[in-house]
Amino acid sequence: xxxxxxxxxxxxxxxxxxxxxxxxxxxxxxxxxxxxxxxxxxxxxxxxxxxxxxxxxxxxxxxxxxxxxxxxxxxxxxxxxxxxxxxxxxxxxxxxxxxxxxxxxxxxxxxxxxxxxxxxxxxxxxxxxxxxxxxxxxxxxxxxxxxxxxxxxxxxxxxxxxxxxxxxxxxxxxxxxxxxxxxxxxxxxxxxxxxxxxxxxxxxxxxxxxxxxxxxxxxxxxxxxxxxxxxxxxxxxxxxxxxxxx
Numbered sequence: 303x304x305x306x307x308x309x310x311x312x313x314x315x316x317x318x319x320x321x322x323x324x325x326x327x328x329x330x331x332x333x334x335x336x337x338x339x340x341x342x343x344x345x346x347x348x349x350x351x352x353x354x355x356x357x358x359x360x361x362x363x364x365x366x367x368x369x370x371x372x373x374x375x376x377x378x379x380x381x382x383x384x385x386x387x388x389x390x391x392x393x394x395x396x397x398x399x400x401x402x403x404x405x406x407x408x409x410x411x412x413x414x415x416x417x418x419x420x421x422x423x424x425x426x427x428x429x430x431x432x433x434x435x436x437x438x439x440x441x442x443x444x445x446x447x448x449x450x451x452x453x454x455x456x457x458x459x460x461x462x463x464x465x466x467x468x469x470x471x472x473x474x475x476x477x478x479x480x481x482x483x484x485x486x487x488x489x490x491x492x493x494x495x496x497x498x499x500x501x502x503x504x505x506x507x508x509x510x511x512x513x514x515x516x517x518x519x520x521x522x523x524x525x526x527x528x529x530x531x532x533x534x535x536x537x538x539x540x541x542x543x544x545x546x547x548x
Contacts, residue, residue: 305341309348312336316352320359323366325381333388353391356382360394372409372416376402392433399426400438407445420449427476436481443477 316336319329336352339345360382367375379402386395403426406416423446430439450470 305344309336309339309344313348313351317355320356323363325378330381330384330388333385337388349389349391352389353386353394356385356389356391357394360398372405372413375405376416379405393435396426396430396433396435396438399429400442403445418445418449420446423449424473424476427473431476431479440477440481443473446473 312332312335316329316332319332333352336348337345339348363378363382367378379398383395383398383402386392386398403418403422407418410417423442427439427442427446430436430442447470
């Protein structure tokens with residue numbers, strides 16, 4: 303069996319496991335074996351196919367578990383996070399991590415075990431910044447600040463005060479970096495759009511000038527023909543008059 307056939311069978315097996323909702327280590331091992339290849343082009347193609355498949359399936363999965371318990375939803379989300387991390391789909395991975403943290407936060411009042419710690423939000427914010435998701439990183443930083451205030455209000459212990467002060471300073475710096483980076487990206491996007499519009503305008507102007515030049519040249523050509531015809535007509539009339547006098 304050649305490598306292409308073997309890979310196709312592994313992809314089919316992984317898909318069938320996901321379709322059967324087998325969210326276990328065995329399915330992850332199949333995925334890991336799929337992503338072991340020395341052929342870069344082949345690996346890129348496999349990642350692309352799996353990313354598209356898993357994005358579609360994850361949407362279907364969340365529709366199916368919408369009425370399930372929070373614990374079950376978190377288990378499914380954690381599995382999907384691991385899948386997207388292995389595939390290399392950073393965007394989907396971080397999006398699901400954010401959804402999981404928000405889900406836990408919303409249910410923490412009923413179940414304190416689900417409480418999201420400041421450290422979890424902080425680590426997540428740093429990961430978002432590292433991968434260029436600045437606006438979401440800013441939201442994550444805000445979540446940390448709120449979490450610190452809640453924890454301090456519920457138990458304002460003196461020995462945690464200095465730790466919280468340093469943590470708040472670090473978060474504010476992260477917020478500044480994320481806001482600045484988002485602003486910089488916005489400016490860059492505006493600059494790119496301006497240059498694109500400028501290029502379109504210049505192209506349009508060039509086309510207009512070219513058309514005007516063509517029209518001007520065509521007019522001169524037609525005018526030259528008319529003048530030449532008039533000259534020939536006058537010469538013909540002169541010869542005719544001379545002939546009549548003779």
